[in-house]
Amino acid sequence: xxxxxxxxxxxxxxxxxxxxxxxxxxxxxxxxxxxxxxxxxxxxxxxxxxxxxxxxxxxxxxxxxxxxxxxxxxxxxxxxxxxxxxxxxxxxxxxxxxxxxxxxxxxxxxxxxxx
Amino acid sequence: xxxxxxxxxxxxxxxxxxxxxxxxxxxxxxxxxxxxxxxxxxxxxxxxxxxxxxxxxxxxxxxxxxxxxxxxxxxxxxxxxxxxxxxxxxxxxxxxxxxxxxxxxxxxxxxxxx
Numbered sequence: 001x002x003x004x005x006x007x008x009x010x011x012x013x014x015x016x017x018x019x020x021x022x023x024x025x026x027x028x029x030x031x032x033x034x035x036x037x038x039x040x041x042x043x044x045x046x047x048x049x050x051x052x053x054x055x056x057x058x059x060x061x062x063x064x065x066x067x068x069x070x071x072x073x074x075x076x077x078x079x080x081x082x083x084x085x086x087x088x089x090x091x092x093x094x095x096x097x098x099x100x101x102x103x104x105x106x107x108x109x110x111x112x113x114x115x
Numbered sequence: 116x117x118x119x120x121x122x123x124x125x126x127x128x129x130x131x132x133x134x135x136x137x138x139x140x141x142x143x144x145x146x147x148x149x150x151x152x153x154x155x156x157x158x159x160x161x162x163x164x165x166x167x168x169x170x171x172x173x174x175x176x177x178x179x180x181x182x183x184x185x186x187x188x189x190x191x192x193x194x195x196x197x198x199x200x201x202x203x204x205x206x207x208x209x210x211x212x213x214x215x216x217x218x219x220x221x222x223x224x225x226x227x228x229x
Contacts, residue, residue, distance in 0.1 A: 009155070034217070043205065044158075044220040090157060102173065103148075103218060107157040 002027035004093050006106035013081050013113050021076040021109050023065075023091035030096040033074040034103070035065055038088045047089070050074065061085070083115045117141055119221035121206050127227045128196045136191040136224050138206030146209045147189035148173075148218065149181060151202040158205065164189055196228045 003026045013019060025031060035047040048059025055067040065076045074091060091106040122137045138147065145166045150158040150173075160173030164183040178200060180192045193200055204224045209216035 006157075036220075043222045044207075046217055046219075049217060102160055102163065105150075105158040107155055 002031070002093050002095050002104050004091050004104055004106035006089075006091055006109050008109045009107070011109055011111045013111070015083055015113055015115055016080045017113075019076070019078040019081045019085070019111070021089055021091075021111070023074045023076065023106060025072050025074065025091075025093040027072075027093060027095050032094050032096055032101075033065075033067060034092040034094075035059065035063070035074075035076050036090045036092060036105075038090065038108075040087065044090065047076070081111075081113050083113050085111060086113045087111060119206055119208055119219055121204075121221040121224050123224060124222065125225050127229065128193075129229050130197060132196050132228075133192070133194050134196065134226075135193075136204055136206075136226075138189045138191070138221060139187050140206075140208045140219075141187065142208055142210075142219065143186070144208035144210050144219070145186070146211065146216070147183065148207040148209075149179075149189070149191045150205045150207065151175065151200075152205060152223075153202050161191065161204075193226075196226075198228045200226065201228045202226060 005024045007022045033050040036044045037047045038044045050057045050067045058064045088108045088110045090108045092103045094101045094103045119140045148163040149161040159175045162181040164170045167186045182190045206221040207218040209218045
């Protein structure tokens with residue numbers, strides 16, 4: 001069964017600082033990878049996803065993530081954060097096999113951006 | 116389009132009471148899911164329905180039951196609520212019959228069990 005680790009539980013940054021949130025997964029086969037974001041008081045929204053192809057994927061609001069297969073990682077990055085990026089970020093993974101595949105979420109990273 | 120809707124938004128129950136959380140989608144998606152979100156634990160899958168007419172247990176199904184009423188609706192029932200079921204519950208949908216699809220989430224139901 002797959003699992004996801006997000007090592008940073010809380011991150012505090014000043015506006016314009018660069019962001020990198022770590023995500024490592026455990027699964028022996030091919031995976032699809034996701035980053036979801038939950039703004040305060042809102043539901044989860046898809047930030048970006050990787051299914052195949054270019055391992056550097058770009059999402060909404062200037063976010064990007066790089067899939068490094070050899071490191072089982074899918075870290076999220078943003079060059080310059082804004083106060084509006086304050087949110088909780090979830091990495092998720094699903095194995096690509098025959099049959100129905102369920103999404104497994106990490107425990108989340110709470111980001112606070114101070115103005 | 117409303118997307119994924121959930122009712123109620125908030126609920127307070129006493130231990131032992133029962134209730135049903137409702138989820139409806141107008142996205143014509145085949146698959147639907149129920150998650151619970153607890154601080155420091157992320158989202159955990161309670162039950163899912165890969166397609167209309169099927170339901171299966173997820174990671175934390177104990178104390179819950181589900182019904183896939185039709186393609187649009189997927190309800191979650193707590194037969195005898197316990198304080199450990201205090202949580203935020205999210206319904207989600209995905210287009211195809213495969214879990215690898217992107218999932219779309221509802222606004223959540225905040226449940227407190229006293």
